[in-house]
Amino acid sequence: MATIYLVDDDENILTSVSMYLEGEGYDVRKFHDGASALEALKVSPPDLAVFDVKMPRMDGIELLRRLRQSSNLPVIFLTSKDDELDEAIGFSMGADDYITKPFSQRLLGERIKAVLRRAKLTSTVNPMPEEGDDKVIRRGKLVLDSNRHACSWDGESVRLTVTEFLILEALAKRPGYVKSRDQLMDAAYDDQIYVDDRTIDSHIKRLRKKFRKTDRSFDAIETLYGVGYKYKES
8 A cells, every 4th residue: 555645734735635545445534734744755765745835834845845855655746736936846846747727636646647657667686678678769869668757868768747758759759740738638638638739738838848858959749739749769
């Protein structure tokens, strides 16, 4: 049974999400702010933590910053639509994924499963994708390994959230073919979950920023205005 720490100052979210996750078989501990959660995270670390970004006493960004001084614990952020800057800071410090409020508990459950699976796979002894593995996508400098949820560009690792990985995978599977925002939403989210199509634009923007930290000339993801996106053929 995986243990999850849920940190949020909204009592309704703490109650409803913890009930859902416990029903899915997780052991859940609840905290109302980052300060109260920090010591518990250090003394008795869970398998994964879910942090709200905006909290009193210590917000999710500061909590993650302090946690990363001694731990690589998987972390998912809960954010509001106006928290893009905070999200960027959080990802640069090693957050694993984020979900925008209001959110579906089922979507959060799926993201938790994916992040836990990725954490388990990346801890295995064999870190390199094997030649001929049909789950490994190679497109020029890009290598996507869905077995380990790993991504690299020109041999350098690029850390992606679960959502970013799924969007990039959908594009890279068929280079040169245009994917609409709806198609990318279907690839990244449960088909019963509604998300604003601008969410896809935000993910694409973050993907480009991450790759351009490795390669300033990165331009493999092309925008076709009013249509969607495509991965350029190499």
